[in-house]
Amino acid sequence: MMIFVRICFVLIFITLFAAVLVLDSYLTGKSPWHHFESSTKQRIDGIPFCEYDRSTSLLRERSNSLSDFAFLAVGFYMLVQAIEGQQKARAKNTILSLINGLANCAHAIGSWLNHACRCQLGHRLDLTGMWLIIVFISFYSLIRHANIKTFLFTLIFLANGFILWIISDIYYPQSYDNEEKLLTTILIVIFVLSEGFHLRSKSITAKQLKWFGLGALSLIIGVVSGQLDASKIVCWPHSWFQLHAVWHICAACSVLAIYEYFRADTSFINKKIEHLT
Numbered sequence: 354m355m356i357f358v359r360i361c362f363v364l365i366f367i368t369l370f371a372a373v374l375v376l377d378s379y380l381t382g383k384s385p386w387h388h389f390e391s392s393t394k395q396r397i398d399g400i401p402f403c404e405y406d407r408s409t410s411l412l413r414e415r416s417n418s419l420s421d422f423a424f425l426a427v428g429f430y431m432l433v434q435a436i437e438g439q440q441k442a443r444a445k446n447t448i449l450s451l452i453n454g455l456a457n458c459a460h461a462i463g464s465w466l467n468h469a470c471r472c473q474l475g476h477r478l479d480l481t482g483m484w485l486i487i488v489f490i491s492f493y494s495l496i497r498h499a500n501i502k503t504f505l506f507t508l509i510f511l512a513n514g515f516i517l518w519i520i521s522d523i524y525y526p527q528s529y530d531n532e533e534k535l536l537t538t539i540l541i542v543i544f545v546l547s548e549g550f551h552l553r554s555k556s557i558t559a560k561q562l563k564w565f566g567l568g569a570l571s572l573i574i575g576v577v578s579g580q581l582d583a584s585k586i587v588c589w590p591h592s593w594f595q596l597h598a599v600w601h602i603c604a605a606c607s608v609l610a611i612y613e614y615f616r617a618d619t620s621f622i623n624k625k626i627e628h629l630t
């Protein structure tokens with residue numbers, strides 16, 4: 354039964370990836386995003402990415418958009434864990450695996466659309482999704498030892514998603530320089546402080562330390578890559594190798610590592626907070 358769930362998700366993933374590639378070659382020259390509002394407010398060179406704009410294709414930024422499948426893979430992995438967790442008696446996986454998994458899938462779609470269409474709808478969805486993921490990590494860190502109900506968590510999370518959607522109505526390149534980095538930094542600081550507070554009372558296990566370290570390391574490599582790409586210091590516009598795509602993959606690895614870091618914490622079991630597994 355469990356292997357069936359895994360095969361289903363792998364097949365959906367491969368089908369989506371293949372469909373995007375086929376559609377891209379079919380639609381090349383047909384400008385499928387023609388009627389969408391630009392994310393740069395008509396500013397030339399407003400997009401802070403190195404990759405060449407294939408302006409009449411489905412995948413306007415080819416490597417950048419395809420690398421967003423890394424986020425989908427992470428989201429699918431969490432959903433598989435959520436479904437498999439439901440079948441075990443011990444835990445329900447509702448918040449950490451299911452809501453986190455759905456948020457990661459939503460972000461994958463938003464980020465893909467952003468790089469595929471270079472349109473404002475995609476840009477907003479990308480921003481909202483990215484912030485949703487980081488808010489999840491900070492918020493989950495803050496409440497994971499509190500006995501909050503799944504329904505309440507979902508409600509707050511949805512309301513927060515709506516607020517993020519409202520404030521994401523900003524255009525390139527301004528958004529990339531200011532709001533994005535500010536909010537992201539604040540949320541990461543909240544997460545680190547919150548974890549530091551949790552860990553005061555008990556020692557961190559080797560497993561947790563490994564995942565936290567991997568998460569931090571891939572985030573740092575990703576941020577450096579993304580910055581080099583945005584500043585166009587290291588930039589081959591027509592190459593399949595794009596540093597912004599490296600950022601996507603590193604960010605996805607980082608989200609996955611923090612997910613495993615949370616799952617490695619078993620101290621809640623004694624406190625009977627099963628829904629947070």
Ligand SMILES: [Zn+2]
Nearest residue numbers: 464468597601
């Ligand atoms: Zn991106």
